[in-house]
Each structure stands twice: as C-alpha cells, then as structure tokens.
Amino acid sequence: MTASLTDRYVAATVRHIPDKQRREIERELRAAIADDIDARAAHGQAPPDAEYAALRDLGDPALLAARYTRRAMALIGPDTYPAYVHTLRVSCWSVLPIVYVVLVLVLRAHGEDAWTSIFRPVGTTLTVAMYLAVAVTGLFAIADRRRADHPDTAGLAEPWTPDRLAMADDPPPARWSDLIAEIVLVALLIAALFVQRVLSPVTTADGTAVPIINPALWAFWVPYFIAVIVLALAVKVVALRQPAWSLATSVAGTALTLALAVPLAWLFWQAQVLNHALSHGTGALPAAGSWIAWLAILVLALITIASLLGTWRSRNRNRGGDIDAGSTYAKAER
Amino acid sequence: MPHSIVSYVNESELLDAHRQELRRGSVVLASLLALRTPGYGYGLLEALDRAGVPVAANTLYPLLRRLESQGLLTSEWDTSETRPRKFYRTSQDGIRLARALLREWQAIDKALTRLDMEGPQR
Incomplete structure (x- = not known):
C-alpha cells in the first residue's frame, strides 16, 4: 500500500518534532485531518479532493511543526539583532581596513608594482569580509538560540535606559554588545596570527607560504602580545x-x-x-x-x-x- | 526610506492585515471560553468559526497544546468512538485567566467606544 497524502503530511510534520511529543501530536493531527476530510465530504466533496483541500488549508508542515515546538522562525531575533548589527559594523570597520592596508604594504614591500599592490588585496579583503560576516552571524545565531532556550539568563542585555543615549562628544557607555564585538575581534586577531603562518598572499618560488609576521617573534613576543590582549x-x-x-x-x-x-x-x-x-x-x-x-x-x-x-x-x-x-x-x- | 515587510496592493489587503493583528490576541480568550465545555481540535475550530472568531487550523492546534502546557487546559483521550480524539477542557486556572482577559477585552471595548464618541465627526 502506498502512503496516502495524509500519511506523508503527518510524517513531514512530526519529523521536526522531538520524540517525546511526536506520538501524541501525530495521533491528534491525524484525528483532526480525518475530521476535516469527513466534514468536507459531508458537504459533497469527493474524498480525494477533500483530503487535498484539508491539507492545503493546514499549510506547510515545516511551519506547523515550528508552531508546535515554538521554534524560532528567525536566525537572529529582534532582541539580539541590534547587538548583531553593531558587532558586524564594528568588526568590518576595524578589521577590513587593517587587512587591506597590511596586504598593500606587504605586496609593495615584496616588490609588486603599484597597480598589483592596490588591486590584488581587494579580492582577499572581500573574502575576509565574507568570513567575518559568516563568523559573526554564526556566533550571534548560537547566542540567540541560547537566549531563547534560557530566557531567565538573558541578563546580557540590560534594559535600556536614557543613560545609554550618546552624548554629543562623549563615547557611549560601554555595553555588552561592545564587548562582544571586541571579543570577536580579539578571537579573529589571534586566529589571523596563526593562519598567516600557513596562508599568505606571498609565496616563494616553490609555492610555500611566506608568513607576514617575523617567525622569530613566536619565541617570545607573539605569545606575550596575545597574553596582554x-x-x-x-x-x-x-x-x-x-x-x-x-x-x-x-x-x-x-x-x-x-x-x-x-x-x-x-x-x-x-x-x-x-x-x-x-x-x-x-x-x-x-x-x-x-x-x-x-x-x-x-x-x-x-x-x-x-x-x-x-x-x-x-x-x-x-x-x-x-x-x-x-x-x-x-x-x-x- | 521607510521599511515595510509587505507592500499592500490595495486597501482591503491593508484592512485584512490590521484586522488579523487586532484579532490575534482574542483566539486564546475565545478558546478558553469555548472549552469550558470539553471539545476536541476540529470541533473547536468549527465552533469558533460559527461563533464568529475564525482561526486557522495551523494556529489553533499548536495553541491548544501550549495552553495545556501552561496549565490553562486539561486534556483526556476519548477512545470510546472509532476515531480516538483528544478532548480539552478549560482548567480552574484557565477559567480565572479567561475572566481576567474578558474584563480586559471589555475595558478596551469601552475605551474605544468612548474615544469614538469623543471624536470630532459624529
């Protein structure tokens, strides 16, 4: 026997539902769909049409499952969104210019002509921008899920007060979102220190990467700077x-x-x-x-x-x- | 530029969107009131429809489970008929909440009526 439309619909819905609720929701949903089909059939619809119409009115099974489990339907919810945008902006404005300038200097020092030095780093900077966006988005999506799961621990974002309004000439009071931005930056910086040892825009004739930072600094200074940061x-x-x-x-x-x-x-x-x-x-x-x-x-x-x-x-x-x-x-x- | 999630094609779509927004909160109250006599999913859907509070099925069924998990509804499987159905009934907590919500609803009604009466063009 092939699976009916209802079977397929119910299976598609409960697939997204945790095991312990699945059986009951499946039973209840089946009864509700059957009731709906019966009611439509009683009004004179042919059974296959009635089934089709009943399922169409119930809508996308993924949406129904999300409503059953009250799963978030947004990657980054409205509570986290302002901090997300802030972090993304801060990290882009600080990381990307530095990356670009360093690459230009490195290529120029390596003896490339001016045009190559100016234009080749554009592509690399765009790639870094994409990694940055993915990393920040990923971190915030995880943070958002955690907040949704533990609403009582959402103390990271203190309630807004007028004190947070920016002064005309003063830096705004430090907030957790600023700190998150800095933590992300520091993590990226440390990662970049390691990555530049194996991935570098400059390579020797046989293709091995030439690290941008002086390798001798790893003996003391690089660990020292990481510790201080x-x-x-x-x-x-x-x-x-x-x-x-x-x-x-x-x-x-x-x-x-x-x-x-x-x-x-x-x-x-x-x-x-x-x-x-x-x-x-x-x-x-x-x-x-x-x-x-x-x-x-x-x-x-x-x-x-x-x-x-x-x-x-x-x-x-x-x-x-x-x-x-x-x-x-x-x-x-x- | 103002951001709008949906651009409304005409006035009736705009009305629909606002009406939906206005009615959204009433579904919980309507369900709690209706389920003072026990009912099952599809039966309640039809009852609410007849009563003039139409709800989408994919909104109502998950809502019933949520109200149950909040202790506002109790449930019981009725297996005496050929099709086993889950019957919900409003709990004592649910009845108390429904009364409070109903008072709120009536207060809003009064306030809006008064605002309408005080309006400039009558």
Missing part, C-alpha cells in the same frame, strides 16, 4: 560589571595598553615585526627606522591615544553625572 579584555569585563568608574580598572587598562604599544613600537622601529623574507631581505622592509617603521609607529600612536582617551573619558562622564543632574534640577526650579 587577553588580559586587557578581562579588565574590560571587570570594568563592565562595575556600575561606576573605578580607578583600578582604568589604571590596569592603561598599563596594559602601554604594555602592548611600547614594545610593539620598539619592534617596528627595529624592523622586527614584518618578515624580511617578504621583500627578499632588501628595500625598506628590513631597515631599522625606515618609512614603514615611521608609518607603523604613527598609526600605533594614534590608536593608543584614542584607546587611552576612551578609558579616561568615561571616568569624567561618570563623575560628572551627578553634578549635571543637580544643575539641571537647579535650572528647572528657577
């Missing part, structure tokens, strides 16, 4: 858990930023960061104090200053909050 992230987590600004976390943040920036600047100055093999040991790349070193140190200094300003400005805002509120009330009374 992870520590800095930990400090930010601690800072976020404290409602008010604290001297300890700001000092720790500053110390870690300097512990990162100063040795890195020194290494750039000594031309020890980029692999000399990229330019076959010639040109500006292996020379200490070359234009590459100057450029790198300038960018590093700007990032460091911005980061330190961010750390210490949030102190001023938190401190100034009470005074501002007081003066506003005073004005209102006048």
Whole structure:
C-alpha cells in the first residue's frame, strides 16, 4: 500500500518534532485531518479532493511543526539583532581596513608594482569580509538560540535606559554588545596570527607560504602580545560589571595598553615585526627606522591615544553625572 | 526610506492585515471560553468559526497544546468512538485567566467606544 497524502503530511510534520511529543501530536493531527476530510465530504466533496483541500488549508508542515515546538522562525531575533548589527559594523570597520592596508604594504614591500599592490588585496579583503560576516552571524545565531532556550539568563542585555543615549562628544557607555564585538575581534586577531603562518598572499618560488609576521617573534613576543590582549579584555569585563568608574580598572587598562604599544613600537622601529623574507631581505622592509617603521609607529600612536582617551573619558562622564543632574534640577526650579 | 515587510496592493489587503493583528490576541480568550465545555481540535475550530472568531487550523492546534502546557487546559483521550480524539477542557486556572482577559477585552471595548464618541465627526 502506498502512503496516502495524509500519511506523508503527518510524517513531514512530526519529523521536526522531538520524540517525546511526536506520538501524541501525530495521533491528534491525524484525528483532526480525518475530521476535516469527513466534514468536507459531508458537504459533497469527493474524498480525494477533500483530503487535498484539508491539507492545503493546514499549510506547510515545516511551519506547523515550528508552531508546535515554538521554534524560532528567525536566525537572529529582534532582541539580539541590534547587538548583531553593531558587532558586524564594528568588526568590518576595524578589521577590513587593517587587512587591506597590511596586504598593500606587504605586496609593495615584496616588490609588486603599484597597480598589483592596490588591486590584488581587494579580492582577499572581500573574502575576509565574507568570513567575518559568516563568523559573526554564526556566533550571534548560537547566542540567540541560547537566549531563547534560557530566557531567565538573558541578563546580557540590560534594559535600556536614557543613560545609554550618546552624548554629543562623549563615547557611549560601554555595553555588552561592545564587548562582544571586541571579543570577536580579539578571537579573529589571534586566529589571523596563526593562519598567516600557513596562508599568505606571498609565496616563494616553490609555492610555500611566506608568513607576514617575523617567525622569530613566536619565541617570545607573539605569545606575550596575545597574553596582554587577553588580559586587557578581562579588565574590560571587570570594568563592565562595575556600575561606576573605578580607578583600578582604568589604571590596569592603561598599563596594559602601554604594555602592548611600547614594545610593539620598539619592534617596528627595529624592523622586527614584518618578515624580511617578504621583500627578499632588501628595500625598506628590513631597515631599522625606515618609512614603514615611521608609518607603523604613527598609526600605533594614534590608536593608543584614542584607546587611552576612551578609558579616561568615561571616568569624567561618570563623575560628572551627578553634578549635571543637580544643575539641571537647579535650572528647572528657577 | 521607510521599511515595510509587505507592500499592500490595495486597501482591503491593508484592512485584512490590521484586522488579523487586532484579532490575534482574542483566539486564546475565545478558546478558553469555548472549552469550558470539553471539545476536541476540529470541533473547536468549527465552533469558533460559527461563533464568529475564525482561526486557522495551523494556529489553533499548536495553541491548544501550549495552553495545556501552561496549565490553562486539561486534556483526556476519548477512545470510546472509532476515531480516538483528544478532548480539552478549560482548567480552574484557565477559567480565572479567561475572566481576567474578558474584563480586559471589555475595558478596551469601552475605551474605544468612548474615544469614538469623543471624536470630532459624529
């Protein structure tokens, strides 16, 4: 005997339903469909037509199953969506320009002509953009599922208050979504450090990849930088858990930023960061104090200053909050 | 540019969409009220239809299970007939909730009527 339309419909529905509910839903659904067919037949429809019409009205079995199990019908729900967009934007704006600029510099140092140096990295940057989008989307989809499964632990997103409105000149208060963005960035950065050892835009004549970062740094400096970055992230987590600004976390943040920036600047100055093999040991790349070193140190200094300003400005805002509120009330009374 | 999920072709589609939105919340109340006398899935679907609260089958059946898991309905399989059916009945909790929801519904009705009366063109 071949399976009837109803059999196929019920099978398609319960396939998506957990075992312990499956039998009962199947029984109930069969009875309901049979009742519907009988009612339509009683109105004079031929049984096959009645079955067809009853199933058509019940609609897509996948949708029905989703309603039975109350499964989320969106990859990233409305609660998680703003943080998702924020993270995606932050990571794209920070990662992609860096990737592009580094690739341009590396190709140029390797002796490619200007056109190749400018255009070849576009493709790689687009590929990185796609990986980035997939990684961020995947992480948030998982986070969204977890939130839906444990609604009581959804404390990651604190309720919105007017305090979160951005000041005209102040950085907005740190939020979990900012931190998630940073965690994703740090994870990607560490992954990139490892990946560049085996995947590189530059290869030797026999096809082996030339790492972008100087391999000698792996003995001490790369593990050191990774440790400092992870520590800095930990400090930010601690800072976020404290409602008010604290001297300890700001000092720790500053110390870690300097512990990162100063040795890195020194290494750039000594031309020890980029692999000399990229330019076959010639040109500006292996020379200490070359234009590459100057450029790198300038960018590093700007990032460091911005980061330190961010750390210490949030102190001023938190401190100034009470005074501002007081003066506003005073004005209102006048 | 304003985002709209669906672009409505004409006014009746717009009316349908808003009406559906307005009626959505009433299905729970209607089911709880109707199931004070026990009923089964398809029977309730027809009863609600006759009562003027039409519901889609693929909305109602999962809803009944959800209300049951919330303790607002109790259920029992009736195997005395040739076709075994799951009968639902509104529990005491369900009756209490239905009363509260009904009061809410009537309050909304009153409020809307008053707003309509106060309107400029009568």
